[in-house]
Amino acid sequence: MNFFDNIKSQLGGGTPTAGAQRCQLVVGLGNxxxxxxxxxxxxxxxxxxxxxxxxxxxxxxxxxxxxxxxKKIELAGEATLVVLAKPQTMMNRSGRAVKGxxxxxxxxLQDLCVIHDDIDLPVGQIRIKSGGGHGGHNGIRDIAAAIGxxxxxxxxxxxxxxxxxxxxxxxxxxxxxxxxxxxLVDAAHAGEAARYLLEHSLVEAQNRYN
Numbered sequence: 592m593n594f595f596d597n598i599k600s601q602l603g604g605g606t607p608t609a610g611a612q613r614c615q616l617v618v619g620l621g622n623x624x625x626x627x628x629x630x631x632x633x634x635x636x637x638x639x640x641x642x643x644x645x646x647x648x649x650x651x652x653x654x655x656x657x658x659x660x661x662k663k664i665e666l667a668g669e670a671t672l673v674v675l676a677k678p679q680t681m682m683n684r685s686g687r688a689v690k691g692x693x694x695x696x697x698x699x700l701q702d703l704c705v706i707h708d709d710i711d712l713p714v715g716q717i718r719i720k721s722g723g724g725h726g727g728h729n730g731i732r733d734i735a736a737a738i739g740x741x742x743x744x745x746x747x748x749x750x751x752x753x754x755x756x757x758x759x760x761x762x763x764x765x766x767x768x769x770x771x772x773x774x775l776v777d778a779a780h781a782g783e784a785a786r787y788l789l790e791h792s793l794v795e796a797q798n799r800y801n
Contacts, residue, residue, distance in 0.1 A: 600659060612669040614696050616676065617642060618657075618689055620707040620730040622763075623679045627773055632762040633750040634708040634778050636677050637731075638747065641782025643675055655691035656680045667790045672696075678730075685730040686737030693738060703742040706781055707731060710758060712748025714773060717781050719745050719788065719797050725730055727758075743793065747781045749774070 613758035619639030620632075628635050643649065648683035657676040664671055674696060693703065707730055712718055722741045727730035731744065752761035767776055788796040 599789035608767050612671065612700060614672040614674060614698060615666075616674045616696060616698055617789075618676045618678065618685075618692070618703065618704060618705045620682060620685055621676075621677060623725035624683050624716055627763065629766050629774075629778050630763050631710075631766070631774060632682060634747040634749060634774060634781070635706040637775060638706045638745070638781040638785065639675050639677055642785050643778040645782065645786050646673060646675075648673070648675060653679070655695060656688035657692060659692070669763060671789070673789065674764055680692055682730040683733055686733035686735075689734050690737045700739055700742045701711060703777075704745060705731065705734065705742060706745045706763060708721045708745065710749055710751045710762065712746055712750075714748055714750040715777060716748035717745060718748070718801050719743065719775070719784060719793070721793055743788070745784055745788070747777055775801050 617639065619637075620628075621627065621634070621636030622632060628636075643660055646662040646664060648660040649714045651658045651660045653659075657678045662673045662675075664673060666673070674692070676688070676692055678685045683736035689703070689705070694744050707728060708729065709718070709726065711726060721743045724740070725735055734742075749762065752758055784796060784800045787799060
């Protein structure tokens with residue numbers, strides 16, 4: 592029996608967040624399938640794997656066009672249901688998945704954090720911000736179109752394409768060796784930043800990681 596079913600059996604129903612004082616949704620962006628697993632565009636998925644490991648949340652299951660893992664944990668003195676989600680809609684259709692998750696868990700935009708790659712940031716840098724434009728990122732563009740733009744983002748710098756290489760080809764390029772190892776390290780750093788953000792204010796997280 593999962594967490595929600597257990598709560599419902601005790602209380603005879605209730606909302607998905609029953610038994611928790613708050614709920615936080617963290618979405619990592621990427622594309623499903625092995626073809627994309629070692630690409631820059633999947634930095635959000637990789638960061639979420641690190642966060643799931645931090646919380647020992649390994650109960651991944653398909654829900655609402657996503658793979659979802661849930662963990663009830665005390666954060667900043669409050670019983671918190673942390674929901675981790677990897678949209679399975681392909682990057683350019685991430686908005687449908689995120690909208691469905693927000694609706695199911697009864698969350699507002701301020702309860703959402705999205706982790707994604709950013710070609711405008713140098714490799715090795717991450718940046719935490721709230722709101723703003725999509726910066727040409729199609730996943731963020733689709734989410735903002737579906738729910739609005741006033742949510743927190745954790746951007747993972749992947750650098751820009753060399754020469755005249757197309758941006759899409761660059762972020763979907765399969766990596767190996769040092770390039771892949773560098774991406775894994777940076778994604779793990781973003782996952783750590785996401786955990787810190789869950790326990791501290793936005794300003795504190797920005798001061799620490801930006």
